[in-house]
Amino acid sequence: MPLNSRTHTHTHAMSNKKSVLHISEFDVNAITFGPVEYTGPNKDKVKVDVYRDGSSTNTSNRFNRFNLCRDANEPMVTRYGLDSVRDDQRNPHRRGLTIRVSDPVTRSALEALDQRVIAKAVECSREWFGKAGKPLGQRLSEDVVRDRYQPLVYFKDEGDTDKVIKIKVKTGGDYPTAMHLNEDGRYRKYGARDEHLTMGARVVPIVSMSYGIWIIPGGKFGLSLQAEEMMVTPGECVADDLSHFASSKPIMIHASPAPATAAPNTDDVPEATVELLPVETGDGPL
Secondary structure, eight states: OOSOHHHHHHHHHHOOTTOOOBGGGSOGGGOEEEEEEEESTTSOEEEEEEESSTTOOSGGGBOOOEESOSOTTSOEEBSSOOOOOOTTOSOTTEEEEEEEEOOHHHHHHHHHHHHHHHHHHHHTHHHHTSBTTBOOSSOOOHHHHHHHEEOSEEOSSTTOSSEEEEEEEEOSSSSOOEEEEEETTEEETTOOOGGGOOTTOEEEEEEEOTTOEEEOTTSOEEEOOEEEEEEEEOOOOGGGGOTTSOOSSOOOOOOOOOOOOOOSOOSSSOOOOOOSSOOEETTEEO
16 A cells, blocks of 8 residues: 555546656555665775565666655745755765655655665665675664664754755756746746755755665665756745845845746747846837
C-alpha cells in the first residue's frame, strides 16, 4: 500500500497520465537497495543505489523524478536563498536550497523514507561502513547509525514548527535544473534564474534521488535530492528595501514597477527590452 492511501486516491483524481508521482505515492516498504559501491582512484567514494521496488536494478527503476508538492497551487517556501558557491566546492554549479516542509503528507512520506534507510543501514552496517573488502567486525547499533545519518527532513533551529529539506539545484553545466518563472500567474518556461531563488520564494520542485545513498567513510551518510525541474515564484529581494544605505530614518520607496508584458500578438512583434524609467523624447515620455 502507498504511504497514505487516501492521499494516493486524491492525487490521482487531480492528475493526468503524464503527471509525476508525489513522494507519498511510493510504497516505502517495497524500496530495495543495491550493494555497496566503492569508486574513485582511492575507493573513497562510497554509495548504495536505491530502487523503487525489487522488480529491476535498471536505472529506470531508480527514483529519477518525483514531486515534492501534491498540488502545484500549494508550493513550498524557501527558508533561505540559494546557497552561495564555496571556494572549496568541487562542483560550483550544484548548490543547496533549503525549503520548508509544511505539508503533513509530504513530511510523513519523507520521514518514513528516512526510517527505511536507517533500518537498512543498521542491517547492512558491516558492509556500508566498512572498507572495500574489509567489512566491520560487527553491526553498528541503531543509536550509532542514527547519529551518523543526515535525515532528509529536520528542524533547522530550536523552536521551529516546520521541518526543512535541502535539495540540490543545478545552476549550470550539463543538464541544469529547468526552472519556470511565475509572472503574474502565468509561467514563462525556463525563465527563472538563480537570483529568483531568494528567501521566501515559492517553489514546486520535481526532484530525483537517482544517485542513491552517499556515505563518507567513518562519517555521515544520507540521501541526496536533486531538483530536475522547478516552478518558481520569487520571494522578496533583500536589496529592494534600500536597507544597504545608511540612514537615521526609514527610507520610503515606491512599489516596484510591474514587469513588462508581451504584446497581444507576438507573432509579428519582436521582443523588446523595456526601460524601467521613462525616456524623454520630443513627443513626451515613452
